[in-house]
Every structure is written in structure tokens, then in C-alpha cells.
Amino acid sequence: MKPVFAEIITIGDEILYGQITDTNSAWLGTELGLLGVQVKQISSIADKATDLIEALEEAMNRADLILITGGLGPTRDDITKKTLADYFKCELKLHEPSLADVTELFRSRGREMTEANRQQAFLPESCIPIRNIIGTAPGMWFEHKGKIIVSMPGVPYEMKRMMTDLVLPKIKESFEFPVIIHKVIQTIGIGESFLADQLSEWEDALPENIKLAYLPHLAGVRLRLTGIGSDADELEDQLLKELSTVSNLISKHIFAYGEVSLEETIGMLLLARNMTIATAESCTGGYVAHKLTSIPGSSMYYMGSILAYDNEVKIKQLQVKPETIEQHGAVSEQVVREMAENVRKIIGTDIGIATSGIAGPGGGSEDKPVGTLCIAYSDATKTISKKLFFNKDRELNIEFTTMSLLNLVRQSLP
């Protein structure tokens, strides 16, 4: 079985000027890797026909599959479609289903379609059009000199949807791949080097066809086991055996297996217990609620929140005792405990959780520096609070507080 090589070409002056960071390539690299495709090069080029042709020709020499993103918009600086039509020596022709998609998109938004949008449904005759149901630019699939060239929009969510629904399945059919199976273990509350210490003996003894990757993020580390083989069942068995060893080694840090987020995990735990939750947030400013409500169906267990940024709101709406704030300060375990207990009673849920902290950059003091963060969990039988220190920037402090609180929920649920 020959390895399949791919190249990614992202188009846009704004990438070269550094005004946007190309995140499409990393996402595509991951998806292709999961399939067993090896990415050989990523190239970012200008919105210029000659540059695209040069990059394409170089890529055609090296790769079996070339993915292009960007340059498909309705304005004149979007050159991809015209350039590809020239390169593959064919005309642009109206593609009726794409026109129907664009028309429907504008109809559903109650907006009028412009001529420029109508032009987006004209596609090179030699391509297989790829539907875009959430944007105005269809994708294009070309086969040329034994290579596959796919052009997709540069807008990340349109590209991802198109890739997941239509392009990846078609790539899978077009090449012969070895059996590759990935297993993901999600951990939280332990750093990469500590995890590596606990796993090193096991990792050293892994069979040759199984590789381990550490994928650290803010509050945890994703572990990915990748096995390559020829028989799916055998490989699955082999991976499950390793998985169970890892599980035993680091069980208390694992919150999920597979691509499941911590907020999804919390949702499933609450549903399984038929319990409801409410939040009382100060320093996280709604981010805990946002995380919980980002999960479809969260209205089954998430009831609401009182967001008390101002101390007056803590006292009036959350009924925190003024003397608690006076004695211990708004950023204290005492205050955050009252917030969690009270929000549970006020909204009438099974669980109440709360945050109060100094996210920065201002507001710190000698006694309570920026990055002092308090969290609390409360249910019918107990209240648990924690004081954390995590002095990064505002955004990261908010994110870290949120993930730590969700982890506290996971650990504390009855």
C-alpha cells in the first residue's frame, strides 16, 4: 500500500500580511492525519493567478491530493475559480443546483441576492461541484493527471462543514488506506510532564504500531493513541488493551474517552442524575454559563444564572451578606460559597456553582494579586470551595477558572 501525500494551499493576501492567522491548515492537517494521509507541505500564497498556478504545479509534483482554501468570494480579488478554470482549460458554466442553494440561502435569510452572488454558481465545466449549504461559494473537485485537487471556501466554518460532510468521505473512497484507529483519552487537572512521568514505563513498552501523542491545552491534556494495522478488529482489541492499562494508571484525571468536552461530560452526568444546575458568576462574566449552554439540549438541565459583576448585584440579587463581603472581600471562599448556595435556592436547582476572582489586568492587590480565583460548588448536602492562583492574561484566567469549576462539579456530583 503506497502512502498518500497531500499538500494544502491557502490563498489570501491577509494571511501573508499577517492580518489573519491561517488556522484552516492545522485543522486540515489533523483531519488528513486521522485518515492516514501525510501532509507534505502547507503553502500560503497571495490572491494572484500566477502565484496560484506556480504553487499548484509545485504541489502536483509532490502530492497525490491538493486541498486549496480561499479566494472563492464574490469580489474581484477572489481569483481561485477563474484561475482553476484556466489551468484545467475549461469554461465556467452555470451549475443549477448551486444556484438553487445560494438562492435558498438568501431566501431563508430574507435578503436579496446580488449579481455577484449569482456569479458564484458558475463553475469550471471539468469540476465535480461540491455543495455549500451554509455559504455562497460551492467547492470544486478536480481530477487531473492522476491527482485530486479540491478547492474550498476560506471561511473556516464553511470549509470545515464541506470537508467533514462531503470531501473527507470522497477522499476515503479515492485512495487505499491502511487501517488507522485513534483513541482519545481526556484528562484534566494534571500537567503534561506529570502525566508523562506516570505513563513513561507503559509508553516505553508500547508495541511499534501504536504511537502516543500528548496534546496539552489550558487545563488538561488530551492523550491520543494511534494504531496502524491491516485488520480493524485486531487493531481495535490491541488498542482497547492499552487503553485499559492507561485508565488504571491515571483514572482520577480522566473525564472522558473520545472527542467529548468537559462541558458535554457535565451535561451527561447531570442528565443521568436528572439534576439541574444554576450559576452565579463574577470574574468569569458569563463564560461558565456560555460553556454549559454551548451544548445542544442544555436547557434540559441548565436553568439560569445570576451574573453579579458588581457587589451591589451580589448583595441584592444573590443575597450575599454585606458583612461577608466586608470581612473577607468579594474575592474570597466565603463569598463564593454564599453565591453558590444562594443561587441554588433562588433559581431552585439541585446544584449551584459560583466564581469570584481577579481576572486582571487591573484590580490586583498585595494581598490578592491578579490571578486569585475562587470557585464553589453547592448541592443539597454539601458546599465545596477552592482558591486557585493562575496568573496569565485576562482571557486565560477566565478560561482556567471556568474549566477548574467544571472539573470541581465533575468531582463533587453526588
Place this chain on the structure above:
Amino acid sequence: MKPVFAEIITIGDEILYGQITDTNSAWLGTELGLLGVQVKQISSIADKATDLIEALEEAMNRADLILITGGLGPTRDDITKKTLADYFKCELKLHEPSLADVTELFRSRGREMTEANRQQAFLPESCIPIRNIIGTAPGMWFEHKGKIIVSMPGVPYEMKRMMTDLVLPKIKESFEFPVIIHKVIQTIGIGESFLADQLSEWEDALPENIKLAYLPHLAGVRLRLTGIGSDADELEDQLLKELSTVSNLISKHIFAYGEVSLEETIGMLLLARNMTIATAESCTGGYVAHKLTSIPGSSMYYMGSILAYDNEVKIKQLQVKPETIEQHGAVSEQVVREMAENVRKIIGTDIGIATSGIAGPGGGSEDKPVGTLCIAYSDATKTISKKLFFNKDRELNIEFTTMSLLNLVRQSLP
């Protein structure tokens, strides 16, 4: 004056696998752009000598200046230095000042230096070494066939420090540059194609040395004017003239000039008016509050929120009349108006804003499909509500509702 073209090559398997996003290139692109260097291509390649040589040769054909990052570490998969020595046909030789730097670095950290780290001070004879005072790998400056090739570490903070302190000044001396000035105009509430329609006549008449770029995002479009000239004052005048024409053509869609976000703009507008704001969110689940509180100093104007995901919370905490919900449904302009008016009174702020909608994927009906989104703004003298349709995925519906509401605040503030 000839334009100076550059290319950037970033080295590392982890970039191609998508395990890290290449952020060095965007930073380098910005720095080079500010200097007047045009980046022609960014290429990311594997830790492989043949791939580096191929990428370098292609870049040498197109560019005057080639910046390489990565592959300078002490491990065997770091191939950059050896490959460049081979390519420039010279030997590695101990560079005493670099050895002194590395030795000092380890001494200051109280750690022992390994042989692999000592090897990092061996550099190709034909290069001008570039000091690295915060890491173990020195940079290298080569001049070859009239081109300049610079190799730097891949660790972002080491690369940035080296670039800022040593490489950029040296690039400035090495070429003659035109003056390049960028101006950014931030718009919201109008799509790219509609904007293009309104600007086409003006765009067609732009002088040759000024280019316009459309940089669309979810709820708006950034416009960037780039001018190239020889005299900074003249070019600035020329750009300001064009800027004022654009401003007149699309004034009501512009919320800021320069790199300012909508939530920052709202913050500045509120501070200028000495006004406070509170939020009442349903479908956005805390995201509006999160956006507003992501701005440092937002506690000056943001007081709090009642997040009423459940209808009971809308009635009990937000005092929405049960009959309004019964008659019009929770997702209605009537309910969202009451939410905005009431939260303003309950929290005691100048402004109250509210959301209610069907973010999906569940919860839609014939009458109110997924993507039906209501927003409202209320102050002492008026309440304004809007019903929007925007059928994307849950995350985007939430984001779109939030940005639309912030735009409504911008338009409605007294």
C-alpha cells in the same frame, strides 16, 4: 525602487500534523509588511533535509529575502543547521560567543549543559551568527547569490526577540524600501457583496498605488486600504482622503477605525456617556456578558446579568409576565422587550439588553424555526426590539445574535 519580496519557511512535523498552529508566520508577515516587504509565500514543511532544500530553492527563485524558523533544537530531528551548511557548501565551526551565551544561559538557570547543547554553538562557517540571549539556538544570516537567508529558532518568543532586536534592523539596512501604510475600517451589519456594491464605483477609481481588501467575518467586514508610495506624509494624506470618501459612502455601517473590536467600541461609548449596562440573556446563554466582560476595565460599566434559560427564571427573576410568554411564546419581540426593560430596572442600570431565540439544533417549529432570534435594547426613554433569522449551527447562531445585539446597542445609545 524595486519591491522587496520575502518568503517564510516554517519547519516542523507538528505543524503539518496540525498539532500546533503556525503563528510565527502571521507575526513575521505583519512585521515585514510594516517595513514594506511583500511576503510572496509562506511554506510549512517537515523536519527533512530534502524538503528544506527543495523549499529553499523554490523560494530563492521568487524572493530576495527568506526567513526560516524551526529545526534548530538539540535533538536529531532538528535538521536545519546541517542542511544549510551542506546547501551553502561549508563546514560547521565552533562559534565562541554563541558557546559563551549558551553556557551563561545554563549557568543562570542553575542547570547543567549537555553535549547536545554545546553542539548548538557550532555554526556554518559562511553565516553571520545571530545571538540568542534567551534560548540555546543562535540564528544564522546568510548572503548567497544576491539573496539573504535568515534561519531562526521556532520557539515564538525566542524568534520574536531575535527578529525585533537584531534581524529587522539588519533587513532595514540591506534593502531600499517604499513607504507602505495600512488603514483599517471596521463595519458591521452589512454583507461583503452589499458592501462591494456600494463601494464599487469608488473602488474602480482608486489610484494605482492604493489597494482595497475585504476581510469578512461572521457579522461584519473589515476593510483594509493599503497604500504604497515614496513620501510618508503625502501617502498618509492620500489615504485619509480615500478614508473620508469611504466613511461618507457607508457611514452607518462603520463602528471603528483601526484594530478595535465591537465590544471594545461599546465599552468606550458607555464610558464616554458615563452609562452602565446589564444583560438578560436566554438563547445566548451568557455569551453577551462574556463578550462585554472580556474587555479589561469592563467592571466600570458592566454591572451584571440575569440569565434566564428556563421560562420560570424569566418569570420569577426577570418578572416577565406569564401571559406575555403564553400569548407570544418565549421567543418573541414582546418577551425580549420585557426582559430588557426589566433587567435595567432590577439591576438598576442605564441600559438593559436582552436575547431570546432558538439556537438549535433542537427546539425549532414550523412557526419559529431554528435560527429565529430576538434581541432588544432598552434605556430610560425607549425600547427597541428586532427579530432576526440566521440559520447556522448553534455556536454561530449564538455568536451572530450577540454581535447583532452589540450592534443594536451601538446604534441606539442616546
